[in-house]
Amino acid sequence: xxxxxLVRHGETSWSASRRHTSYTDLPLTPDGERQARAxxxxxxGRRFAAVxxxxxxxxxxxxxxxxxxxxxxxxxxxxWHYGDYEGxxxxxxxxxxxxxxxxxxxxxxxxxxxEIGARLDRLLAKLHPLLDQGPVALxxxxxxxxxxGARWLGLPPSAGGxxxxxxxxLSVLGHEHGRPVIxxxxxxxxxxxxxxxxxxxx
Numbered sequence: 001x002x003x004x005x006l007v008r009h010g011e012t013s014w015s016a017s018r019r020h021t022s023y024t025d026l027p028l029t030p031d032g033e034r035q036a037r038a039x040x041x042x043x044x045g046r047r048f049a050a051v052x053x054x055x056x057x058x059x060x061x062x063x064x065x066x067x068x069x070x071x072x073x074x075x076x077x078x079x080w081h082y083g084d085y086e087g088x089x090x091x092x093x094x095x096x097x098x099x100x101x102x103x104x105x106x107x108x109x110x111x112x113x114x115e116i117g118a119r120l121d122r123l124l125a126k127l128h129p130l131l132d133q134g135p136v137a138l139x140x141x142x143x144x145x146x147x148x149g150a151r152w153l154g155l156p157p158s159a160g161g162x163x164x165x166x167x168x169x170l171s172v173l174g175h176e177h178g179r180p181v182i183x184x185x186x187x188x189x190x191x192x193x194x195x196x197x198x199x200x201x202x
Contacts, residue, residue, distance in 0.1 A: 035168030083110025
């Protein structure tokens with residue numbers, strides 16, 4: 001079975017300020033667009049059996065700027081539904097609900113850890129026949145992709161809290177000796193040649 005390449009979208013104004021963003025359809029910031037373009041060289045030359053994105057603009061635009069030929073959008077790749085906590089930071093939520101964590105408590109009016117876990121289990125089931133044909137790329141969001149990584153390993157959705165995932169990074173799920181493993185996680189794109197040259201001079 002082939003690999004699953006996970007791509008988190010580039011920066012938005014809300015991701016930069018650490019606000020929970022699920023259904024709010026924000027564009028990438030200029031920095032987010034630059035980040036998305038920087039992913040291109042790391043993905044260039046790879047042939048994918050399928051490239052799926054979340055329906056949100058920030059994911060679709062990241063795929064476009066990274067040079068990925070999208071084959072479909074999938075609602076199951078959408079971000080964790082934050083319900084009443086949409087647009088709020090963890091610090092703000094914890095002022096009203098001390099100790100709150102999305103990983104264990106979920107979101108009122110949105111999804112519980114169990115619900116998002118079931119949704120991403122459904123996505124993984126859909127991917128299995130595609131993986132027989134070659135690697136698959138998924139362009140999505142931080143919390144949903146972290147839950148996906150946990151479920152790939154057979155861990156509970158809450159274990160996604162252990163896997164930090166920054167904007168515009170690449171992660172790869174695969175196998176070792178027949179067991180699902182994480183081959184790479186939260187890898188930023190390589191620095192452009194001019195930046196590497198400047199760093200070498202210093």
